[in-house]
Amino acid sequence: MLLYIYLIAITAEAMSGALAAGRRNMDIFGVGVIAFITALGGGTLRDVLLGNFPVSWTQHPEYIYLTVSAGLLTVVMARFMHHLHRLFLLLDAMGLVAFTIIGCNVALQLGYHTAIVLMAGMITGICGGVLRDILCQRVPVVLRHELYASVSLLVGILYLQLEQLGINHDLCLIASFAVGIILRVCAIYWHLSLPVFSYSPKQWK
Amino acid sequence: MLLYIYLIAITAEAMSGALAAGRRNMDIFGVGVIAFITALGGGTLRDVLLGNFPVSWTQHPEYIYLTVSAGLLTVVMARFMHHLHRLFLLLDAMGLVAFTIIGCNVALQLGYHTAIVLMAGMITGICGGVLRDILCQRVPVVLRHELYASVSLLVGILYLQLEQLGINHDLCLIASFAVGIILRVCAIYWHLSLPVFSYSPKQWK
Amino acid sequence: MLLYIYLIAITAEAMSGALAAGRRNMDIFGVGVIAFITALGGGTLRDVLLGNFPVSWTQHPEYIYLTVSAGLLTVVMARFMHHLHRLFLLLDAMGLVAFTIIGCNVALQLGYHTAIVLMAGMITGICGGVLRDILCQRVPVVLRHELYASVSLLVGILYLQLEQLGINHDLCLIASFAVGIILRVCAIYWHLSLPVFSYSPKQWK
Numbered sequence: 001m002l003l004y005i006y007l008i009a010i011t012a013e014a015m016s017g018a019l020a021a022g023r024r025n026m027d028i029f030g031v032g033v034i035a036f037i038t039a040l041g042g043g044t045l046r047d048v049l050l051g052n053f054p055v056s057w058t059q060h061p062e063y064i065y066l067t068v069s070a071g072l073l074t075v076v077m078a079r080f081m082h083h084l085h086r087l088f089l090l091l092d093a094m095g096l097v098a099f100t101i102i103g104c105n106v107a108l109q110l111g112y113h114t115a116i117v118l119m120a121g122m123i124t125g126i127c128g129g130v131l132r133d134i135l136c137q138r139v140p141v142v143l144r145h146e147l148y149a150s151v152s153l154l155v156g157i158l159y160l161q162l163e164q165l166g167i168n169h170d171l172c173l174i175a176s177f178a179v180g181i182i183l184r185v186c187a188i189y190w191h192l193s194l195p196v197f198s199y200s201p202k203q204w205k
Numbered sequence: 206m207l208l209y210i211y212l213i214a215i216t217a218e219a220m221s222g223a224l225a226a227g228r229r230n231m232d233i234f235g236v237g238v239i240a241f242i243t244a245l246g247g248g249t250l251r252d253v254l255l256g257n258f259p260v261s262w263t264q265h266p267e268y269i270y271l272t273v274s275a276g277l278l279t280v281v282m283a284r285f286m287h288h289l290h291r292l293f294l295l296l297d298a299m300g301l302v303a304f305t306i307i308g309c310n311v312a313l314q315l316g317y318h319t320a321i322v323l324m325a326g327m328i329t330g331i332c333g334g335v336l337r338d339i340l341c342q343r344v345p346v347v348l349r350h351e352l353y354a355s356v357s358l359l360v361g362i363l364y365l366q367l368e369q370l371g372i373n374h375d376l377c378l379i380a381s382f383a384v385g386i387i388l389r390v391c392a393i394y395w396h397l398s399l400p401v402f403s404y405s406p407k408q409w410k
Numbered sequence: 411m412l413l414y415i416y417l418i419a420i421t422a423e424a425m426s427g428a429l430a431a432g433r434r435n436m437d438i439f440g441v442g443v444i445a446f447i448t449a450l451g452g453g454t455l456r457d458v459l460l461g462n463f464p465v466s467w468t469q470h471p472e473y474i475y476l477t478v479s480a481g482l483l484t485v486v487m488a489r490f491m492h493h494l495h496r497l498f499l500l501l502d503a504m505g506l507v508a509f510t511i512i513g514c515n516v517a518l519q520l521g522y523h524t525a526i527v528l529m530a531g532m533i534t535g536i537c538g539g540v541l542r543d544i545l546c547q548r549v550p551v552v553l554r555h556e557l558y559a560s561v562s563l564l565v566g567i568l569y570l571q572l573e574q575l576g577i578n579h580d581l582c583l584i585a586s587f588a589v590g591i592i593l594r595v596c597a598i599y600w601h602l603s604l605p606v607f608s609y610s611p612k613q614w615k
Contacts, residue, residue: 021348022404029355030348031402044254049454051463053256061320075402115471130545135335137344139547143431143440150439197441197485199432226553227609234560235553236607249459258461266525280607340540342549 002173006102007066009095010039013128014067016092018074019081020136028075034132035071036064042128046103046120050110089188090181093151097180100125100152101159101173114160121156122149147187150194155180207378211307212271214300215244218333219272221297223279224286225341233280239337240276241269247333251308251325255315294393295386298356302385305330305357306364306378319365326361327354352392355399360385412583416512417476419505420449423538424477426502428484429491430546438485444542445481446474452538456513456530460520499598500591503561507590510535510562511569511583528566535562557597560604565590 017038021031040057047055057063074081081088103124107117126142126149133140142148155176162172186192222243226236245262252260262268279286286293308329312322331347331354338345347353360381367377391397427448431441450467457465467473484491491498513534517527536552536559543550552558565586572582596602 018402019404022402024344025401025403026344026348027399027401029358029399030345033348033354048253048458049465050468051465055254055256058255058317058321061318064320064324078402078404112468113471115474116468119474134339134544135345135348137342137547139434139436140440140545143436143443143545149443153439194437194439196435196437197428197432197488198435199429199488223607224609227607229549230606230608231549231553232604232606234604235550238553238559253458260459260461263460263522263526266523269525269529283607283609339544340550340553342547 001170002098002102005094005098005177008091009098010063010067011070012088012091012095014039014070015074015081015088016129017132018071019078020132020138021071022075022078024136028072031075032068032071034135035074036067037135038128038132039063039067039070040128041131042099042124042126043103045127045131046106046123049123050107050112050116050120052106052110090185093181093184093188094177096125096148096152096184097155097177099128100155100180101176104156104159117160118153118156121159122152125149125152125155146191146193147183151180151183151187154183206375207303207307210299210303210382213296214303215268215272216275217293217296217300219244219275220279220286220293221334222337223276224283225337225343226276227280227283229341233277236280237273237276239340240279241272242340243333243337244268244272244275245333246336247304247329247331248308250332250336251311251328254328255312255317255321255325257311257315295390298386298389298393299382301330301353301357301389302360302382304333305360305385306381309361309364322365323358323361326364327357330354330357330360351396351398352388356385356388356392359388411580412508412512415504415508415587418501419508420473420477421480422498422501422505423449424480425484425491425498426539427542428481429488430542430548431481432485432488434546438482441485442478442481444545445484446477447545448538448542449473449477449480450538451541452509452534452536453513455537455541456516456533459533460517460522460526460530462516462520500595503591503594503598504587506535506558506562506594507565507587509538510565510590511586514566514569524570527570528563531566531569532559532562535559535565556601556603557593561590561593561597564593 014035017035018031020038021034024030026034040063044055044057047053100121104117104121106124107120112120129142130140133142158179159172159176162175163169219240222240223236225243226239231239245268249260249262252258305326309322309326311329312325317325334347335345338347363384364377364381367380368374424445427445428441430448431444436444450473454465454467457463510531514527514531516534517530522530539552540550543552568589569582569586572585573579
């Protein structure tokens with residue numbers, strides 16, 4: 001089940017990457033590249049930081065085809081995208097939760113400390129979007145808006161807690177998923193966000 | 206032969222990095238850093254993503270000296286650079302093709318799948334320039350302009366096809382080189398480019 | 411002793427990261443992320459490039475807690491920060507020198523060539539700040555201003571020279587530290603900087 005959600009998630013992320021590339025007037029090659037990086041960049045960064053070689057997509061070329069295709073399809077479908085805004089945000093929320101759980105699992109299997117497992121979940125969940133924003137010259141949106149990275153952290157903590165209690169694996173997954181998506185949807189609906197730190201010194205560096 | 210072309214290529218790339226650094230008024234240390242990263246960053250990223258340690262330049266300090274020197278030399282020669290514009294574009298095209306073929310070869314020797322071999326070629330070919338543009342705060346030019354990354358992809362495909370047909374290795378090299386450089390020169394001359402995806406939504410994220 | 415200085419250094423770097431995040435109006439989660447990356451990003455990049463797995467902070471979760479806490483503390487203390495400007499610059503100089511020496515030691519123990527050892531020192535010393543600036547959308551300040559990266563290089567060279575002469579290890583450390591901090595303080599005080607390369611072509615790429 002996690003695999004199917006993963007495939008939906010990388011597709012949704014690839015499409016969000018393609019739209020960001022379109023806002024920067026990239027050519028269709030650039031669209032494919034950004035789609036690929038948005039979808040698979042988080043997992044890649046996690047694998048490199050954890051020393052988990054080979055990096056997962058190098059063993060699954062089909063992920064490359066899927067994400068690049070999703071990016072190019074977005075170019076064709078772009079004019080209809082705003083009708084799908086809500087569906088899209090839901091897919092993105094699913095992606096965030098799926099990526100987080102997958103990232104936690106990878107680090108767990110490598111025997112890392114709990115804090116690192118949570119970091120691995122967050123890196124997988126949010127870094128694709130961070131790389132997309134760097135390449136498209138924006139201050140990473142996940143570091144500024146609404147509850148996003150924090151949802152990833154909470155899902156990771158919940159998932160680890162449930163697993164530690166020895167609860168059935170599928171139940172853990174479903175519970176973490178439900179809580180994660182509900183949190184994210186609430187965050188979007190009520191514009192929940194963490195306090196912002198604004199600092200404008202007169203003289204600094 | 207590939208080695209000599211490689212040395213010319215990293216020199217040309219280092220010089221293009223130095224010029225980009227100059228447009229951002231960096232000090233000469235920054236010029237050296239950007240020159241080094243533009244020339245060797247693509248190969249470094251490839252090695253890290255493929256888990257191919259040690260990274261190549263860590264075994265060849267002479268590449269560091271060469272690229273940093275080329276960057277600093279560019280500072281002195283900058284006022285004459287625009288006379289060399291055409292030579293420079295040609296060297297850059299040679300670099301793109303040489304980097305691509307070298308990148309493909311590295312991934313081939315590590316036994317990766319064909320799709321990953323092509324990715325390795327492209328990463329080696331274009332990522333130095335992408336890193337340069339990120340550090341100099343530009344939307345990466347290779348994702349927006351003319352045929353560049355796509356030339357890298359085509360050269361990779363051609364090279365692999367020729368090798369698979371069992372053609373003499375040197376012949377494969379020369380043919381891929383010739384086609385790659387001609388493609389790139391045509392792209393520059395006639396301003397060939399892929400269709401651009403422009404997306405300006407009213408309300409999105 | 412180096413460990414204590416290291417802990418002070420990552421705290422100071424984390425605080426500088428938090429202030430940069432505040433200038434971009436990030437939320438407190440983003441502040442924590444930038445604090446962490448500024449403090450530990452240089453060492454992480456060094457470990458990945460040298461193939462030195464596991465990356466050091468994945469074995470020391472307490473470094474994560476320390477840097478994130480320092481970042482969040484900065485949010486509370488921000489209004490008093492400009493009174494501490496000078497103390498802060500001194501801590502930052504200590505950090506630069508400590509990071510450089512630690513980076514050199516890591517590469518030395520892995521048996522790398524001298525040039526790579528110096529590179530490892532510089533990467534550890536300056537790349538945290540470079541990553542901070544990329545994420546906060548600034549042209550990296552260390553590539554443009556005052557003697558900073560060059561102090562890192564000089565400290566590395568001095569440290570290696572002294573070690574090679576067979577001088578007592580603690581003495582090497584103290585001497586490198588003293589010279590590094592004095593150099594950096596002089597650079598700040600007299601606004602010493604390397605020549606800047608300004609290049610503004612009419613027609614280029």
